[in-house]
Amino acid sequence: MKVVKFGGSSLADADHFEQIIKIIKSDPERKAVVVSAPGTRFKGDIKVTDLLIKYANQFLNHEPFENTQTEIIKRYQAIADHFQLPENVMERIATTIQSLPLQTYSDDEFLMAGFKAQGEYLNAFLLTAVLNKIGMPTQFMDPKEVGFLVSDNAQDAHVLDATYANLAQFRNPEQHLVFPGFFGFTETGQIATFSRGGSDITGSIVAKGLDADVYENFTDVDAIYSVDPRMVQNPKSIKVMTYREMRELSYAGFSVFHDEAILPAIEAQIPINVRNTNHPDLPGTMIVPERTFKPTGLVTGVASSKRFAALYLHRYLLNKETGFTLKLLQILYKYNISYEHMPSGIDDLTIIFDKRQFTPELIEQMCAEIQEVLNPDQLEWINDYAIIMIVGEGMQKSPHTIEDIIRPLSDHEIKIHMINQGASKIAIMLGTNESDAEQAVKLVYQHFFDNNRIID
Incomplete structure (x- = not known):
């Protein structure tokens, strides 16, 4: 049995x-369907989710x-009219939308969640009605009724x-099941x-809950590529990759999956197939457990992200001072700040953060307290920081990667601020200036893929 997820671009209009109906009908194993809210139909169009957010803010x-x-x-x-659905289908949809301001919400955060979720909820209800209308027995899986x-x-549930x-x-359902994603x-x-990426999360959860053989994630790309296609023209597509390769690359900016979205499928060891709704005959990319994977190349993908910042501390004999790092972490805890990495030397310490956690005021306040409590010889906040991830299961087999x-x-004088290789030995992380990140990705991609480097 397969669980199939369709994104908003795949559900934009009739x-x-x-x-997607053709895709569902083409494979009898596609029994469970997870849907997003309708996406944009053309350039300049507005997603239904964004309209619901606008609606909530107006209220x-x-x-x-x-x-x-x-x-x-x-x-x-427009979709209901195309399929000539009974009037009661649209009556329920219209009533649900119009009654949102009349509901009771514990606070504004839950109100916003309640409004936003209707995009997926009503699209799943609508698709269920369409499938039943064309003779495909289908059950609407209301999250409240099924115990989601x-x-x-x-x-952030x-x-x-x-x-x-x-x-x-x-x-093992006999009829089709349609789940709303995102909530x-x-x-x-x-x-x-x-x-x-909430609908991706739902798809992964449903795949695990139903013990699916495969989780098919249909989107608007033919496959996952070894590098961002906006950086490199006609990049190499990835036929097969591992869960942990996908996780490492998602962390550094691969936008196909939210980096947490596939965790339930990973836990259940369910293969994930990323495919294109508009080209459903293409095989896409399979994401599989590590135990079944045999790499054929050194590197699977290269990615970068500019969402980082760093705090550099220098203090003579730092490695001899007991409790320095503890005091630093206590300050971060006080300000509810998480850190990503902490490379260090005998007199130096760098803490790398996701800078989306910060405001200018918070940076100033936190750095002032670190200076007062720890009294480093040098403290520098580095906002111009990017991380490059080079990922591949095959890297374990080469001492020269x-x-x-x-x-x-180095040949192109790109400065590297940090080098880190994880214990798994399948990923190498580099810290660079934001301005160098794109060029660094292109150079690494060119070296490993344009030269067709293969494991010896």
């Missing part, structure tokens, strides 16, 4: 609905919202273990949404 700010209500309803109406339980973080037991009763219900009955990575960068 023509896209026709395409919160006591502004007129009737036009936004109407615009949202029209998106679903999540934590009480309104817009996490699945509860009870969800998997609740989903297990739907294994679940708290134990107190409130809607809470996942973070970005780091040398091969560094040489083209």
